[in-house]
Amino acid sequence: MPAYVALGSNLAQPVRQVERAFAALAAIPGTRLVLRSSAYRSRPMGPAEQPDFVNAAAALLTQLDPATLLRELKTLETRLGREAPVVRWGPRLIDLDLLVYGQTRCSEAALTLPHPGIAERDFVLVPLAEISPSLDVPGVGRVDALLQRLAPPALERIDA
DSSP states (O other), X not given: OEEXXXXXXXXXXXXXXXXXXXXXXXXXXXXXXXXXXXXXXXXXXXXXXXXXXXXXXXXXXXXXXXXXHHHHHHHHHHXXXXXXXXXXXXXXXXXXXXXXXXXXXXXXXXXXXXXXXXXXXXXXXXXXXXXXXXXXXXTTEEHHHHXXXXXXOOOEEEOO
């Protein structure tokens, strides 16, 4: 099943943290990393008194069901050094969000698909549009069309 993941970091060499996360995603059992976006620098969505974020997106093919894949992502975050945030939308070493899982739509306490807020977040849509502009976000719309509805993105692509 195709699945899409957002990656983000703004602590301890964030580009390096995102690279580590891509490598960890590629090692999830029953899952293959098939596409990865460039890294992009963005202003924090939460409290302004924190470093800029580095964001990216990954496309996976997985045999795991959505709940199991989400558990794997949370396990990877912990293994990569993420600690519980002190403040909502505050600084973090790594953040892995399951954005889309095929055409699955669900709203449960532990898992909402597609990821809430995806249509309003340029730091999610820009990397996602790089790897899959025609992706249909179930019940929301195509990535390229969603991106066109936003103000011009204030992201800076980071050259490798």
